[in-house]
Amino acid sequence: MVYQAYGSLSEEDKEQPWLSVSGLCRIMKCSTSGYYEWKRKYEDPMPSEKTRSDKKIKEKMIEVIKKLGHVPGTRTFRSELWRGHDTVVSRKRLRRLMQEMNLIATMPRKDAYKGQATHDHPCCALRNMVNQNFGERPRQVILSDITYLYHGRNRNLFYLCTFIDAYTREVLGWGMSRKMDVELVRSAYAKMKEAHGSELDKAGVLIHSDQGSQYTSTTFQQILRDEGFIQSVSRRGNSQDNAPMESFFGRLKTHILSLIALCAEQETAEELVNNYLESHNDESYMYELAGLTPREFYLYKVTGIYPCESYYGIPATKLMPLSTLVEIKLEQKEKKRKKRRAQPKERTEEEKKLILNAKKLLMERNQMSEEEAHRYIQKSSMDTGTSIVETAQMVLSLMSV
Helix, strand or coil, rough: HHHHHHCCCCCHHHHHHHHCCCHHHHHCCCHHHHHHHHHHHCCCCCHHHHHHHHHHHHHHHHHHHHHHCCCHHHHHHHHHHHHHHCCCCHHHHHHHHHEEEEECCCCCCCCCCCCCCCCCCCHCCCCCCCCCCCCCCCCEEEEEEEEEECCCCCEEEEEEEECCCCCCCCEEEEEEEEECCCHHHHHHHHHHHHHHHCCCCCHHHHHEEECCCCHHHHCCCHHHHHCCCCCECCCCCHHHHHHHHHHHHHHHHHHHHHHHHHCHHHHHHHHHHHHHHHHHHHHCCCHHHCCCHHHHHHHHHHCCCCCCCCCCEEHHHCCCCCCHHHHHHHHHHHHHHHHHHHCCCCHHHHHHHHHHHHHHHHHHCCCCHHHHHHHHHHHHHHHCCHHHHHHHHHHHHHHCC
């Protein structure tokens, strides 16, 4: 209103004190600074340099999402924009842009724990040689595990077995089958040997897995002994002993399980998984690997030649050796992981009372001892993928009826 009124005045009228900008602002009850800000925007509608830059980055972020098929976090966005679009953006700015775009990073969902092994078998003689120390060089510790996938209207199950390098995160070999047996592990192992056999220094290579019967079978143990590898197994019921493998499967399912479920035939589903695993090695720029893909990182560690001229826009010559930077990032990540494990979450008094009431109810209704009631709640929590507090709430709500 002030802008229109002042613009309609003649030059002679504008010289009148009560018709000045300040006079009209007083009449309209608005500030002069607000008037000049509106005038600037009205007469010069061109966006600022920062606004134009943000718009370009947002367009590139959308391209990254289309490429990956999901919304990544700021670290992945930063690596993808640098390597794929030659654009260096800080994580702080990316967080702001993600908020403006209403983007929420896709997080791996917790898979319900399917139960712990309670039987005794020859694997008891096998030791945990890794102890959550996942190697100081490539091809030193090889991790393996099996996970389930499903496809089609009836959710037809099939299984994926993979072998990955714990240090470079590169998938070395994999196999898929409708049966979760020793033959599945053998096929994945054979693919790893065929593609990377010459890279494995058998005398010092650890093959680490959980205590699944496929890995502890005499057949697979004999294969590793014949090849000269050292076998290592996780402690029973301790997923942290194979954490990088569990994390990898979590990301895989988050990214493509919903797409696999749409496949009518298993062959189509397997082709989709194959493409994902191959692109993981060649196209997944990983923040903790100095912005390199797993395969690039392996070649860098072997040859000592960094494949990029800069590190997030800074010339490599101005930094400490890039190998040192990578080691620092990996050490920081390991320290954070250990710190999280060493600091268990303290329960409130209300939560403690809730768990105690659930145990008392189980002891009263099912004639359980306190230890048996605690183990029941703990196992139910693992089986359903919920916290102990949530499980206690469920017990109280179901058994109080």
